[in-house]
Amino acid sequence: MSTSVVPPLPKQGFGNWLKKHFFSTWLNSVFTVIFGAVLIWMCIKLSNWAILDAIWSVDNKEHCGHGAGACWAVIQDRGRLIMFGLYPYEEQWRSTLACLIVILTIGLSCLPSFWSIKKLPALWVIGFGTFVLLMRGGFAGLPLVTSEQWGGLSLTIFIFSAVFVLGMPLAVVFALARRSSLPVIAKGTGLFIDLVRSLPLLTILFAAAVVVPLLVPDWLEGNKLGRVVVAFAVFFAVYQAEIIRAGLQSTSQGQEEAAAALGMPYWSLVVDILLPQAFRNTLPSTINQAVITFKETSIVTIIGFFEVMASGNAAIGGGEWTEQFVEVYVFLALVYFVFVFGLSRYGAWLENRMRVGHA
Amino acid sequence: MLNKLMKLATAASLAFAGATSAQAQDEGVLGEIKARDSLLCTGHNGSYLGFAEVDAQGEWQGFDIEMCRALATAILGSPDKAQIIPISWAQRFPAIQSGDIDVIIKVTGWTMTRDTELGLQYSRPYFIGPFYVMSRSDLGAESISDLEGGVFCVNAGTTVERVLADYMETNGIEYQPLAFEKGEELRAALYAGRCDAIAGFGPFLSSTRVNAPNPDDFTIIGDVIKLEPEGIVVRQGEDDFLDVINWMVTALLLAEENGITSENVDEMKANPPSATVERLLGVTPGVGTRLGLQDDWAYNVIKTVGNYGQIYDRTVGDDSRYKLPRGLNNLWNNGGLLYPLVLD
Numbered sequence: 184m185s186t187s188v189v190p191p192l193p194k195q196g197f198g199n200w201l202k203k204h205f206f207s208t209w210l211n212s213v214f215t216v217i218f219g220a221v222l223i224w225m226c227i228k229l230s231n232w233a234i235l236d237a238i239w240s241v242d243n244k245e246h247c248g249h250g251a252g253a254c255w256a257v258i259q260d261r262g263r264l265i266m267f268g269l270y271p272y273e274e275q276w277r278s279t280l281a282c283l284i285v286i287l288t289i290g291l292s293c294l295p296s297f298w299s300i301k302k303l304p305a306l307w308v309i310g311f312g313t314f315v316l317l318m319r320g321g322f323a324g325l326p327l328v329t330s331e332q333w334g335g336l337s338l339t340i341f342i343f344s345a346v347f348v349l350g351m352p353l354a355v356v357f358a359l360a361r362r363s364s365l366p367v368i369a370k371g372t373g374l375f376i377d378l379v380r381s382l383p384l385l386t387i388l389f390a391a392a393v394v395v396p397l398l399v400p401d402w403l404e405g406n407k408l409g410r411v412v413v414a415f416a417v418f419f420a421v422y423q424a425e426i427i428r429a430g431l432q433s434t435s436q437g438q439e440e441a442a443a444a445l446g447m448p449y450w451s452l453v454v455d456i457l458l459p460q461a462f463r464n465t466l467p468s469t470i471n472q473a474v475i476t477f478k479e480t481s482i483v484t485i486i487g488f489f490e491v492m493a494s495g496n497a498a499i500g501g502g503e504w505t506e507q508f509v510e511v512y513v514f515l516a517l518v519y520f521v522f523v524f525g526l527s528r529y530g531a532w533l534e535n536r537m538r539v540g541h542a
Numbered sequence: 543m544l545n546k547l548m549k550l551a552t553a554a555s556l557a558f559a560g561a562t563s564a565q566a567q568d569e570g571v572l573g574e575i576k577a578r579d580s581l582l583c584t585g586h587n588g589s590y591l592g593f594a595e596v597d598a599q600g601e602w603q604g605f606d607i608e609m610c611r612a613l614a615t616a617i618l619g620s621p622d623k624a625q626i627i628p629i630s631w632a633q634r635f636p637a638i639q640s641g642d643i644d645v646i647i648k649v650t651g652w653t654m655t656r657d658t659e660l661g662l663q664y665s666r667p668y669f670i671g672p673f674y675v676m677s678r679s680d681l682g683a684e685s686i687s688d689l690e691g692g693v694f695c696v697n698a699g700t701t702v703e704r705v706l707a708d709y710m711e712t713n714g715i716e717y718q719p720l721a722f723e724k725g726e727e728l729r730a731a732l733y734a735g736r737c738d739a740i741a742g743f744g745p746f747l748s749s750t751r752v753n754a755p756n757p758d759d760f761t762i763i764g765d766v767i768k769l770e771p772e773g774i775v776v777r778q779g780e781d782d783f784l785d786v787i788n789w790m791v792t793a794l795l796l797a798e799e800n801g802i803t804s805e806n807v808d809e810m811k812a813n814p815p816s817a818t819v820e821r822l823l824g825v826t827p828g829v830g831t832r833l834g835l836q837d838d839w840a841y842n843v844i845k846t847v848g849n850y851g852q853i854y855d856r857t858v859g860d861d862s863r864y865k866l867p868r869g870l871n872n873l874w875n876n877g878g879l880l881y882p883l884v885l886d
Contacts, residue, residue, distance in 0.1 A: 270600060272599040485630050487629040494596075496588035498596075500590060501595040
């Protein structure tokens with residue numbers, strides 16, 4: 184005689200879910216009630232401040248600062264300054280377009296179908312070329328806008344993506360060089376990486392912007408924005424190189440030996456076997472580094488570039504909107520959030536995708 | 543390359559010895575400006591109240607910006623030839639040594655260290671930077687001594703706190719200091735009526751006043767508790783350029799002293815009331831050629847930018863939102879410290 188015991192089915196329904204996760208013991212219930220109340224109270228406060236009591240239009244400016252609500256009129260009045268910095272007012276459509284092109288380029292290069300040694304550089308050359316041509320102008324009836332006047336969000340995105348695109352190949356070179364079997368190259372690169380890492384980013388950028396013109400001949404001086412981007416890229420590369428090196432070390436020695444036994448050339452070994460694994464293994468740290476770099480672009484304000492943070496400060500520094508600094512900073516935080524959150528989600532998607540077939 | 547090395551060498555040698563010789567002979571920055579057809583001036587990395595701000599259109603405006611435009615007009619004939627380079631406070635001295643900018647017009651106080659050790663040269667002060675006290679209007683105070691025993695709100699650990707303490711001690715006025723960590727807290731306390739008065743740099747006080755729920759509740763008292771003479775800065779050895787700057791400032795002051803404004807300058811030029819005005823506006827030649835400029839440079843400056851008083855009123859004075867009193871920045875015959883040099 185055999186009786187089969189059926190395991191009890193988990194109870195279904197919202198009520199049970201709620202009970203299981205929030206009210207399972209009396210202590211949990213107490214916490215749920217307390218934190219729920221605090222959360223609701225904060226939501227009400229926040230929505231009152233940000234939406235219900237807020238002042239949206241410049242016409243109502245005189246009510247700003249005296250009530251409890253946010254004064255979004257400052258964004259209406261100074262929004263274009265925050266987004267475009269010192270870029271000439273009539274030409275700001277160019278900045279918008281250039282910004283969209285770079286975002287599109289970033290978006291496209293995130294798609295795995297573009298990941299080839301030919302497509303990716305071509306995409307970036309076209310994307311960046313169009314950006315610089317559009318921003319700079321000086322042809323076909325577009326007035327010339329020098330890079331001193333570039334600003335706002337498009338400058339932030341330009342600096343970030345240029346640093347990333349220049350820094351990434353450089354990082355690969357550094358990582359490989361540090362693992363080189365030739366001691367001079369390996370030690371030399373190691374020393375360079377440690378040296379750059381021991382300097383603060385601010386010092387490096389300040390030196391690139393201010394000290395380099397004193398030291399190098401005119402023809403090598405280039406433009407200030409270019410120098411800053413290159414210096415920033417080197418800084419990014421030394422950190423990223425260590426991340427990639429960690430990835431390279433995580434591949435087993437046997438694979439290199441097997442490749443050598445098959446007579447694969449060095450570059451094929453690196454491009455086809457080592458780097459794909461290294462990048463996959465270090466994806467979380469790479470995204471981490473990208474996020475940090477995006478946020479660090481605001482440091483360029485100290486050498487006189489009007490990226491989005493500096494433009495925000497310019498908007499509230501003029502006396503007219505001095506009291507609305509909270510609103511402007513909240514707006515800036517949202518702008519940063521959109522990009523950083525996007526980056527993180529992309530990283531998560533990429534990880535998921537790479538896990539397929541590697542269970 | 544040679545030029546670069548020269549610059550570096552002078553920057554280095556000046557930093558140590560304060561030598562002046564070599565550099566002035568070659569080209570000079572005045573020649574570079576004319577060849578480039580633009581004047582590179584300091585802006586700010588953000589907005590600095592009343593002196594260098596960016597408006598909603600992303601255009602620069604403010605007192606220092608106007609001075610730069612006046613200088614560009616004097617040398618190159620048009621205010622549009624001034625190119626404003628955004629530059630932070632820390633960056634201004636290295637930037638002028640590296641040639642990123644031609645001139646610093648950025649509320650830069652004339653101090654001995656800067657003048658002697660940084661390889662810089664100052665023009666005569668074009669602005670007297672005042673520290674004032676602002677009090678509640680209902681107290682009816684007309685001078686700081688009327689505020690005896692009052693509560694003075696200050697930012698903790700700032701220059702202003704020291705400056706105020708020095709002034710009060712020197713003048714034997716008792717007061718109760720109330721320190722705040724942040725500017726916002728200080729303002730909130732002031733608006734809430736917790737302070738009888740606050741002290742600070744003129745434009746800061748003005749903007750605090752303008753942003754008050756009711757600006758008339760607060761009055762800036764005329765007593766200056768400290769002043770800082772602000773000069774225009776060039777590299778050491780740029781004597782010709784410095785001459786132009788000094789005479790540009792004088793032209794603005796002379797114009798105000800003689801009642802020449804951007805509106806009536808044409809009439810004045812047609813019927814000059816005095817020999818000085820005649821010389822200033824280039825009716826009798828000499829005002830330009832001796833500086834290596836056009837003879838009508840001063841006329842152009844006054845026509846396009848206005849006289850000193852007009853610039854002041856428009857940017858920080860009565861016609862601006864700051865309403866900063868003229869005070870020490872008045873001409874000598876109106877109780878101020880400013881005076882033109884002699885145009886002979």
